[in-house]
Amino acid sequence: MNNGSNPSTSRNCFTCQSRGKTEWCVLSDDELELVNVGKTCREYLPGETIFHAGDPCGGVHCIESGLIGIRKMNSGGDEILLRLNHPGDTMGYRSFLAGDAHNNSAEALEPSVICSINESTVRKLLSINPSLGLRFLKHAAMDLNDAEERVLNSATLPVRARFAHLLLVLRCRYGVDGANGDLTLELPLSRQDMAAMIGIRPESMSRTIRSFEEGNIAHFSGRRVHIPNLDELMDELEVSDGL
Amino acid sequence: MNNGSNPSTSRNCFTCQSRGKTEWCVLSDDELELVNVGKTCREYLPGETIFHAGDPCGGVHCIESGLIGIRKMNSGGDEILLRLNHPGDTMGYRSFLAGDAHNNSAEALEPSVICSINESTVRKLLSINPSLGLRFLKHAAMDLNDAEERVLNSATLPVRARFAHLLLVLRCRYGVDGANGDLTLELPLSRQDMAAMIGIRPESMSRTIRSFEEGNIAHFSGRRVHIPNLDELMDELEVSDGL
DNA sequence: CGCCAGGTTGATTTCGCTCAAGCAATGTGG
DNA sequence: CCACATTGCTTGAGCGAAATCAACCTGGCG
Incomplete structure (x- = not known):
């Protein structure tokens, strides 16, 4: 099960190829260093789960490479694939901000490297750099557009x-x-x-x-x-x- | 068409009965005064439209009283009702933040009073009080949850x-x-x-x-x-x- | 009064689901 | 290396839920 794991030290936010595409690009070097030390990274093979719906949400997850599918299941066991997440995308920020458990589950669809940033680090960053919150807000706004579009499409x-x-x-x-x-x-x-x-x-x-x-x-x-x-x-x- | 309009001066944010329920409750008195002078208010009768999809988004709209339906139409003319908005809810913040035109349209379902807050006022408030952005973020997160739930439900x-x-x-x-x-x-x-x-x-x-x-x-x-x-x-x- | 929008009902059709089987590619254990 | 299970995909037959089309009814309103 743990065959894909990788020591955290092998990944560095400053040299991360996805850095420019992330919400985190608004951080100063000092702030990014906080992320760098507060994160743990791991590689996931296709089919492996990053988190399940219902899991406690202890931070956020940033995709360094690979492809992740966000799935949602109803009580009857039917499952849909809500969206795909790509390198640079941050997952779980919504449940994190709401203080809820995860609503959806995330599964690697390709070999992927995920960096997980713990709760206290994210809270600290949000408080010292307000523009980080605004970036997440913008992202949520886009996701919401997509979701509403899909509500419409699947209904009509x-x-x-x-x-x-x-x-x-x-x-x-x-x-x-x-x-x-x-x-x-x-x-x-x-x-x-x-x-x-x-x-x-x-x-x-x-x-x-x-x-x-x-x-x-x-x-x-x-x-x-x-x-x-x-x-x-x-x-x-x-x-x-x-x- | 304009029979429901009301002078802006008749409405006061400080005495607004919905104030406690809005995102704006995080504002200081000084900041709220900015809203108070930067807003215009108007009453809408059932069936009247507050904004259409495609309209330029020149600020955000706060519901003082009444009931608003948010509609979305596809290219074939089929329409769905995405959600209901109630007193205290702020509408159009998403398009506002994304810098887009409105994606949806808003229609009064009951006689309603809507206060519109212009663009520069909202921008100023977001910059001087970061917790306002966080409130919107939380709201967007909840809307996103709802929307994803509905994607799942309508599909399954x-x-x-x-x-x-x-x-x-x-x-x-x-x-x-x-x-x-x-x-x-x-x-x-x-x-x-x-x-x-x-x-x-x-x-x-x-x-x-x-x-x-x-x-x-x-x-x-x-x-x-x-x-x-x-x-x-x-x-x-x-x-x-x-x- | 006649008109019209909202709502109900019936007859019919159609789209997508269910159930079932089969097939190809891949893996596994003897 | 072969026998066998497994998994992903495809195909067919039949069914059922909701859409469509059409008629009609009701109450409000000019």
Whole structure:
């Protein structure tokens, strides 16, 4: 279980490649040194859990590298994938600030290095550098936008549109635009996880993929996707409504 | 259109009955005076719009009294009701902080008095009193929790469970618990708006209500609801799954 | 009075789920 | 190295919940 662990000393915030992208970039050198000594780091293999829903929230977690999926489960055991978190993202700040236990669980989807910053360090930083709080506020505002968008989409859009939407979101980070309006992307997710992202069953995911193949909208081979005409994918976004 | 407007001078933050419940309660008297002079107030009648999605966001809006519905529409014209906002709630802070136009629209559901605080005043306050930002952060964190919960629920729960959930949420503010585990509530929403809250069509709302009537779970007459046995309503929350 | 918006009801359709089976790739233990 | 389980994915058949389409009813209001 602990085979992936790594001594904390091997990671340094000052040389962290993700530093520029984090909320922590507003910190002075002195403040960053606080983070540096107050953190512990660990590597997680795909499938390993960083925290579970219900776990006490003893600080925040910063992703140095890898890919993390944030999952949420209801009382019936159904699970969805709320979002993906990438290097530079800080996880668990919301539960931390609310003083709650974790509401969601976080699982490594790729080999990942996570730095955990303990509670007292974060509290101290928030009090001495107010702009850190504002950065988190901005981040929360963006997450909230996303979440509201998804409430709307999952309530009003059919599966095809939601899937097209997902592909277009993944495009930003995992897509390579071709010369003639085509697009290639290398999915970071399994089929089941894509299904969990748009709130459907794996079987429905399969069928939707097949339907996209048959409509010549996208071609899937393993985790590689080729979209011959981006416009046609865009057409799937809106439910055709004769207005 | 302007028949509900009221001179700004008639409203005073220091005597505002909602003051204790707002994010602004962390302000000193001097700071509150800034709000007092930097705000304009107006009364809105039911159906009137405070702001539309896409409108430039020139500050934040604080509810002194009444009830506001936050709506979001997709490109196909389908609309959902994201949440209700009550006296003391501040609206539009998210778009304000992100520097975006409004993402959602806000509509009065009851006669309401809204105080609008202009951009420069809010910026000044955020810079001189960091705890104001933290209050907003906490609020955003709670909204985010709600939104994520709703993503999960609308993806995994059937309509009956979502409606039961809605009734239980409304219970906090509009319900009166009876002596024998029963409950009476006075809905603040029309049927259509309840439908919009759980992302279904009005027809489905009607049928769900009738089904609750037939199952003796709740009795509806106009906007008054009587729930004879709260436990039976609770049973609807979870999808019965033989685990 | 006639109009209209909100609400209810019925008939029908459709989309996505459930249940079940099968298949390919991978791993494991004898 | 083979026999066997496991896991992720796909496919098919049938079902059921909610949407759609259409009609109608009600109360409020010009």
